[in-house]
Every structure is written in structure tokens, then in C-alpha cells.
Amino acid sequence: MPPVIMLLLLITQLVLSGIAAAAVSQGGEYSLYPRIFSNGAAIDRTSGEYSASFAIAQQNPTGEPAEDEYSAALGFYSGLGSGAPPQILNLGSAIAGALGPEVSGFKLGVPRLSTVSLQFDEDMLSESFASAIKLTAIRDRNGRQIISELPAGYSYDPQNRTLEIWPISGSWSGNTFHELTISTSVIDYQGLSLAQALEFRFVTMLEAGQDNTVVSPDGAARIILPAGALQKDAYLVFNSSPSESPRRVDPGKLQAATAKLQSSRGKFYLPYAFNEINAYDAQNSLLSGNFAKPGRLTLFYPDADSDGLVDSAATPIKQKNSSLYWLDEPSAMWVKLPDSGVNAVDRQVTASVPHFTVFAAVGSAEFSAQDAFAYPVPFRPHGPNAGTGAGQTGAESSGITFMNLPSEAEISVFNARGELVWKGRDSDGDGKHVWNVKNDDGFAAASGVYFYVVRSARDSKTGKLVIIR
Ligand SMILES: [Ca+2]
Numbered sequence: 517m518p519p520v521i522m523l524l525l526l527i528t529q530l531v532l533s534g535i536a537a538a539a540v541s542q543g544g545e546y547s548l549y550p551r552i553f554s555n556g557a558a559i560d561r562t563s564g565e566y567s568a569s570f571a572i573a574q575q576n577p578t579g580e581p582a583e584d585e586y587s588a589a590l591g592f593y594s595g596l597g598s599g600a601p602p603q604i605l606n607l608g609s610a611i612a613g614a615l616g617p618e619v620s621g622f623k624l625g626v627p628r629l630s631t632v633s634l635q636f637d638e639d640m641l642s643e644s645f646a647s648a649i650k651l652t653a654i655r656d657r658n659g660r661q662i663i664s665e666l667p668a669g670y671s672y673d674p675q676n677r678t679l680e681i682w683p684i685s686g687s688w689s690g691n692t693f694h695e696l697t698i699s700t701s702v703i704d705y706q707g708l709s710l711a712q713a714l715e716f717r718f719v720t721m722l723e724a725g726q727d728n729t730v731v732s733p734d735g736a737a738r739i740i741l742p743a744g745a746l747q748k749d750a751y752l753v754f755n756s757s758p759s760e761s762p763r764r765v766d767p768g769k770l771q772a773a774t775a776k777l778q779s780s781r782g783k784f785y786l787p788y789a790f791n792e793i794n795a796y797d798a799q800n801s802l803l804s805g806n807f808a809k810p811g812r813l814t815l816f817y818p819d820a821d822s823d824g825l826v827d828s829a830a831t832p833i834k835q836k837n838s839s840l841y842w843l844d845e846p847s848a849m850w851v852k853l854p855d856s857g858v859n860a861v862d863r864q865v866t867a868s869v870p871h872f873t874v875f876a877a878v879g880s881a882e883f884s885a886q887d888a889f890a891y892p893v894p895f896r897p898h899g900p901n902a903g904t905g906a907g908q909t910g911a912e913s914s915g916i917t918f919m920n921l922p923s924e925a926e927i928s929v930f931n932a933r934g935e936l937v938w939k940g941r942d943s944d945g946d947g948k949h950v951w952n953v954k955n956d957d958g959f960a961a962a963s964g965v966y967f968y969v970v971r972s973a974r975d976s977k978t979g980k981l982v983i984i985r
């Protein structure tokens with residue numbers, strides 16, 4: 517670094533930090549007295565123009581010199597810098613040797629022995645990095661969210677304006693989500709702060725010999741891989757929209773598999789919460805074949821309105837009837853995983869899986885009529901407690917609602933003499949059907965006791981209705 521720049525930097529530093537009284541020693545021989553800085557160290561941050569006058573006084577080794585003992589050297593420097601705040605270049609290749617793509621803001625496949633390498637467009641002040649670098653582990657190899665600050669080592673190469681950062685432990689922990697931040701307290705030799713703070717997130721390669729729980733960066737899937745399940749260290753790429761933007765799978769096969777499933781099983785067999793999962797080794801080659809030990813896959817599904825039905829599905833699907841399926845790519849078929857289970861509270865479907873491919877939750881029809889019920893009972897639309905609120909006795913406009921119907925339901929209402937009053941069908945899958953409390957001829961059903969029968973293809977449920985006009 518040219519001495520002129522060094523000096524200017526010192527002046528700049530002092531002026532910027534507002535130190536008015538301290539002296540700064542340079543090389544142990546001289547002291548620089550900041551009282552003279554008010555004479556004019558200045559940087560125009562727009563134009564980059566700088567100028568500084570300064571004095572260097574020989575330090576008196578015996579103590580504080582009297583004012584007249586100074587043998588001051590005076591000088592003046594000026595010039596033109598870029599005037600622009602420094603920026604980080606080469607962010608895209610920030611990790612030496614990173615293999616995978618960036619998914620949901622996380623760079624995947626970072627080798628355990630690698631450094632984060634950043635290049636700047638200006639000469640940076642190396643000392644300013646120390647307090648600006650923050651390295652944090654935010655998810656560990658077991659899939660647990662943590663916030664653990666990691667001591668970071670770094671070195672700055674002024675020749676190439678390159679900063680390298682590594683964990684002080686020497687290597688990154690496997691299958692760990694990291695976050696590196698560099699704050700704008702980093703400055704260049706003009707004292708200008710970094711234009712923008714850096715936030716860089718990445719996931720390291722998993723170690724095949726360890727138990728790993730890999731969570732997709734978007735949080736939509738999680739797979740537990742016991743030690744030895746994979747033969748090689750790897751990184752996983754999750755893709756929750758394989759139809760629209762496939763990574764490896766042929767979307768035509770996905771469509772064909774779904775069409776086959778619906779034509780053979782019906783419209784309620786609807787795949788959702790897709791995830792195409794692929795693993796790659798340290799050579800960036802796809803890992804194929806079965807696991808040595810099964811993995812345990814969980815797909816998470818959204819239910820923003822908490823109605824127990826899959827959000828925005830073409831057909832209402834009860835989540836509790838869902839199972840985990842895998843795509844048999846050669847035959848373009850969805851295949852059910854045998855030990856699949858649903859946890860409706862945590863909104864997840866889980867099963868053991870033998871290998872990577874495309875997975876989805878698949879809904880199915882509700883065959884049981886046993887949960888069906890009607891409300892309000894009694895139906896008293898003109899009584900003292902009429903209305904559609906909780907505990908109220910109904911309104912002519914809202915009728916009587918049958919709930920928790922099977923996917924394909926037939927509803928019959930009989931009067932006390934056993935005569936059929938009304939018959940309805942419901943097959944839209946929302947489990948809900950409204951009777952306007954009129955008989956099949958369109959006349960309001962008279963006061964009295966009635967019975968209803970809800971029938972599915974497999975069973976039926978009977979209940980009582982009371983109508984008070
Ligand atoms: Ca829903």
C-alpha cells in the first residue's frame with residue numbers, strides 16, 4: 517500500500533470516527549496530532565475527490581512535549597478516488613468448488629473443505645473485516661433449527677482484492693445450513709462503506725457415514741437418511757414443481773401417471789405436494805439405485821384455511837385420506853408406498869422410501885358415511901332463536917346442511933310414516949350438501965320429525981331431523 521494512501525487512510529479514519537484528541541502512532545516513531553486535521557482532511561463522496569493536510573511531529577520519548585517542542589513536518593495530499601461505495605464482485609462463484617444450484621436462496625453442494633471467496637471492486641481496509649464477518653449455522657445435520665455462531669477465519673489478499681473465509685474448526689460440518697453475513701461496516705481505502713450488506717446462505721455436502729436429516733430449503737420436504745443409506749457423500753436437490761420446471765424427470769411421464777391414476781381410481785385420487793428429489797456426488801454425478809437402508813420421507817402440505825382439505829386442488833381432497841406415492845418413471849405410474857401415514861395436525865404425510873425419484877401425496881375418496889351429521893337440529897327458522905350462528909336454529913335461506921359426507925353420497929329424508937320426502941346426491945368431494953327443506957315437489961316440508969339416511973358405496977348413517985315451522 518503506498519504510504520500516501522496509508523496516511524490518508526489514517527487521517528480519514530480519525531476524521532470519520534470523530535476522534536479529536538487521540539494521537540496515532542505510525543511505525544512507532546511519529547505521532548500524528550489530530551488537532552491539525554481540522555485544517556482540512558476531506559473526501560467528496562460523490563466525486564471521490566480527496567485532500568488532506570497533515571503534520572507529523574517527532575515523539576518525545578520522555579513524555580508529553582510542550583507545544584513549542586514540535587518539529588513538525590507539514591504536508592498536503594490530494595487526489596481523486598472512484599467516489600463510489602465498494603461492491604462485492606463474483607458473488608455467484610463465492611464458494612470455491614460449490615457443486616449444486618441455488619435453491620430458495622441456498623447454494624447447495626458446498627464441499628466440506630472449501631472456503632468462501634469474495635472479490636471486491638475496490639481496495640478494502642483489511643482491518644475492517646474483523647467485526648463485519650458473521651458466520652452462523654442455522655440448521656444442523658439432524659434437521660434441527662439452530663442459531664450457532666461459528667468462529668470464522670479470514671484472510672484478505674489486497675493484490676486480488678479477494679477475501680477468503682473459513683470456519684476456524686478447519687472444515688464445514690456436513691449437511692448444515694450456513695449463513696454468512698458481511699455488514700456495511702467494511703470500508704475501502706477511501707473510508708467508504710460497502711454498498712450493500714452481504715447475506716450468503718449455503719448447505720454443505722452430507723457425509724454418507726453419518727445419520728442425516730435433509731430438509732429442503734423451502735421447507736416442503738424432509739428426508740431422514742440413516743448412516744450408510746447412501747454410498748457416497750452427496751448433496752440433495754429438492755424440486756417442488758417438477759411438472760412446470762423439471763430438473764431431471766420427464767413431465768410427460770408425470771402427466772401420464774396422474775391421468776392413469778384418475779382414470780382407474782377416480783377423480784379423488786389427485787396427486788399434490790409434489791417433490792422431485794435427486795442426489796449428486798462430489799463429482800456432480802447423479803446418484804441412482806436403491807438406498808442401502810430405507811430413508812424416511814415427509815412431505816408437508818399447506819392448509820392455510822385449516823379446513824382439512826388440500827388447498828387449491830381441482831377436487832376437494834381430505835388430507836386425512838392421503839398417502840405418499842412415488843413415480844415409477846419407466847412405466848409412468850404412481851405407486852403407493854406401503855407404510856404411508858398422515859399427520860393432519862402437523863400437515864404432513866410420511867413413508868419409508870427406497871430411492872430418490874418424484875414423490876407426491878395422493879388423495880383418495882372418503883368411503884365412510886359414519887362421520888356424517890346434519891345441522892341445525894331442530895330446524896326452527898322462525899323461532900325465538902332463529903339464525904345461522906352457532907347454537908341458533910337456522911333460517912329459511914340457509915336450510916339444513918349435511919356435513920362430513922362421503923365423497924360420493926346419496927342423502928334421503930323420510931317423514932315419520934317412512935315416506936320419502938327428498939333425495940339428494942353429492943359428489944363434488946367437499947363433504948357438504950345443503951337441503952332447502954323442501955320436498956321433491958318444491959313445497960316446504962311441514963313441521964314434524966324426520967329421518968335421514970346418508971349412503972356411500974360401502975355403508976350408511978341414519979339420523980333424526982326436527983322441523984318446527
Ligand atoms: Ca384447505
Ligand SMILES: [Ca+2]
Binds near residue numbers: 942
Ligand atoms: Ca357438496
